[in-house]
Amino acid sequence: MIRDAEVLDEGFVPNDLQHRDAELTHLESTLRPFADGAPGQSIIITGPTGAGKTVTSKYVTGQLTDAVPNIQTVHLNCWRSHTQFRAFYSILDELGLATDIHRGSTPHDELISRLEAYDGDPVVVILDEADQLDSTDIFYDLHSLPKFAQLIVANERDQLFGRLNSRLQSRLQSSEHVPMSRYTPEELVSILEVRVRWGFEEETVSPDVIERIADAAAGDARVALGMLRRAANYAIREGHDEITFDVLEAAMPDAREQIRQRNVDALNDHQRTVFDIIRAYGPLSPQDIYEHYEAKMSDPNQLRTVKSYLSKLTEYRLIEAEGSTRDRTYRAVQSQ
């Protein structure tokens, strides 16, 4: 059933990265001068888990290396190398400068001065899961070294900045910030489709299974791919030769309801009111929805805003639209 398990692996970087065009362009244009010899800068990439931060970082450095061969990339998983020593050591190690360094017998300063003395090709350092670092000094050191550019990958910018001392804050304040948001279910569907096409034999994963996984993953590509992997393993173990709805159901019970609840919890008062109205009064036109909403709220927003809510609710599959233009109505997606 599985043709190429690699494409389902965490850390797999596809040839064609989907849905991150704007972020890629931003990163490329920021790193381009560095590749051409300008001093390195710091770039901060933030976003929730599974939003594609790591894969985008790897992709952009891959592209850069293709275009400018004499540039190096070091990918550092800060969760694994969370102490300052290990982080510096890993970087030196990747650069082949750590052969005679031994833990315990080599002082910190020696590591730093080696980095300072480094005069080879420019290096892009990806500090993945940077919020895991015990010490933020590494940001400071890399920021001040012209031969190094750093991609600081973290969950939240504010949380990251909260840990920095003020001097470092003001230095990094001006660096480029690339925020990423979670994928929409549609985006996840197309990501999964490509992986399925490469990873599985034909006709082993049906479209509605993909849709269901995308739905349940709540914008987290890592979770989505994990579910697909889990369902595949389950199918193999149980002797099925394709992943059907039932197989998926058995491999991940009640995932959908949890995610649904999480989505509902994330709504603000206005959005929830709109959702409640649709749930209570069944299929309604936008105009009718707005009239209910206007009557119910003491500080109603404009129709255009409510229409944005409708898009958002649809995006997260809490409601569905039927009809294209004048005949369009919305109704709640029943939660089975």
Added chain:
DNA sequence: GTTCCACAGGAAAATATGGAGG
């Protein structure tokens, strides 16, 4: 057909929000 109208959704301006620094 043709016209009309409610719709979707983009772009940009306006406004609210939240944190940093004075």
Added chain:
DNA sequence: CCTCCATATTTTCCTGTGGAAC
């Protein structure tokens, strides 16, 4: 406390579309 700044949300203005009424 206020001001500045970045970001997020909302409003305003708008274009294009297709079903409905004529």
